[in-house]
Amino acid sequence: MRTYFKKEFICFLFAIAVLSSCKKIFNLPNDKDYLSSNVNYSNKIFEPIIGRTTVIGGFNGDNSTQPIKFEIVNARFGDGRPVTDLFQKKATYVWTAPYNGLEKSLAEIEAKRKLQEHPLFEVLPSGEFILWASSTNELIAPRPADSTNFPQDTRFFDLKITNTGGHTIIRDFQIRPFRERPxxxxxxxxxxxxxxxxxxxxxxxxxxxxxxxxxxxxxxxxxxxxxxxxxxxxxxxxxxxxxxxxxxxxxxxxxxxxxxxxxxxxxxxxxxxxxxxxxxxxxxxxxxxxxxxxxxxxxxxxxxxxxxxxxxxxxxxxxxxxxxxxxxxxxxxxxxxxxxxxxxxxxxxxxxxxxxxxxxxx
Known part of the structure; x- marks a missing residue:
């Protein structure tokens, strides 16, 4: 019984060695990750409220291989002006330990979160987007007071999605933030x-x-x-x-x-x-x-x-x-x-x- 398993193991190692040698001899490429052509989002129009930490966007990777890198590109207003206000970096609270409502003092609560520098709006490693509570009406102009949605007042951006299998770009996301409601x-x-x-x-x-x-x-x-x-x-x-x-x-x-x-x-x-x-x-x-x-x-x-x-x-x-x-x-x-x-x-x-x-x- 032991001899049988030993022979099987030697054959397995031999097969791996042969495959490895073939790759080197014939210069075969490494296997690439899979990036689906159908990656998408359930919604591409975001209307968060300024001044609140809000996670938005439902990414569907369609079984694409992880890890996937996400990058916001070509941020612009509808009239072509570049968008920069969304990406200002400000200090915002990030939890470093779980809050459970049982904390006995303000000091105990504050020990569980730290101020970190983040862009006011960014894409997370999950593919979701986040508007941080550090945003204000002064930093990001809210949608017009008359409730109109003209293209020149709307921020557009594209999202570059990459893994080792390649990259794709999802175009024309919109973000139309509401003014702060404290x-x-x-x-x-x-x-x-x-x-x-x-x-x-x-x-x-x-x-x-x-x-x-x-x-x-x-x-x-x-x-x-x-x-x-x-x-x-x-x-x-x-x-x-x-x-x-x-x-x-x-x-x-x-x-x-x-x-x-x-x-x-x-x-x-x-x-x-x-x-x-x-x-x-x-x-x-x-x-x-x-x-x-x-x-x-x-x-x-x-x-x-x-x-x-x-x-x-x-x-x-x-x-x-x-x-x-x-x-x-x-x-x-x-x-x-x-x-x-x-x-x-x-x-x-x-x-x-x-x-x-x-x-x-x-």
Missing amino acids: YEPSDDFNIYSGGPAPHPKTPYNPLSRNYIRPFLNNVIGATTDIPLESNDDKKDVVVYIRPFTGGTGNSLRFKFLNKDSVEMNPALFNETVWDKIVHGFNFQKTLTYAQYDVAYPIPLVEIPTIYAPGGTRDHAEFRYSRIGFGGVRVVASFGIDFAIYRKGDWEIVFHFLKDNPKFENE
């Missing part, structure tokens, strides 16, 4: 002009205005004794997401205004689980606001956590209870699913416009 929901924000958004029912009335709407559950009006609502027809409560001054540079504050625009005490929302509102630290609860030190963006990574169950937005819910009719304890809640993309001091304000919530027992 937060979501952004119902109050005109995505083209950056000004206030008109009310959806009166879109051509420059005096009308849309607002961010919270969710409301069992929130009863103190005066009307009916449930408060926030929708296209009725806005008993609206939300403002806006910068404030006097924070740490990494602050997130929650405020509550009554119908007279007077700040309400957060302690009124006595069933709120404050340590699950946001992944923040150094919590402060004063008579007029609740505040955290946070790392931006919020959420930091688009994965499900106790703060962002859906992954893409933080879930901030404020709860309180009172005794209703029949002696039954009623729990009311309101809040917002939100994201903030720009570092700074931000406040989220819930404004009860027409009636205050009812806290008294029946």
Whole structure:
């Protein structure tokens, strides 16, 4: 049995030697990788939002041999002018260790990411494209405020795809970036002009205005004794997401205004689980606001956590209870699913416009 396998192995080595010698004697070429003529993308028009790290583009290699090299070439506007703004290099955060939402301090979070120099827009080794959060309206001019898409305002580029089997070029990708929207929901924000958004029912009335709407559950009006609502027809409560001054540079504050625009005490929302509102630290609860030190963006990574169950937005819910009719304890809640993309001091304000919530027992 051993003799048989030994003979087979010797024959195998002999065959390899013969093939190698033939290649040298007859100068046969090395085998080339395969590069399909059908490599393509599911979409060639990209419309990312400036100021957010966004991965886009679905590459189909059609079984081409890896590794494949990707290179953006011939970047130009529709009128032929060269495009250079997309490729400015700026420092941007790159994760070097996994974020999981269990970090116990800002320092622990920051230890997991580093600032690295990257072009604002580039192609990744996977063939996907990325617009980094370091992009701004000042660095990359957004699409026109009047919402037109003229060729002279559109950036085009081609993509050179190479492996040892050769190369091919996919032509005429387009990138039409929207201006920065520092937060979501952004119902109050005109995505083209950056000004206030008109009310959806009166879109051509420059005096009308849309607002961010919270969710409301069992929130009863103190005066009307009916449930408060926030929708296209009725806005008993609206939300403002806006910068404030006097924070740490990494602050997130929650405020509550009554119908007279007077700040309400957060302690009124006595069933709120404050340590699950946001992944923040150094919590402060004063008579007029609740505040955290946070790392931006919020959420930091688009994965499900106790703060962002859906992954893409933080879930901030404020709860309180009172005794209703029949002696039954009623729990009311309101809040917002939100994201903030720009570092700074931000406040989220819930404004009860027409009636205050009812806290008294029946």
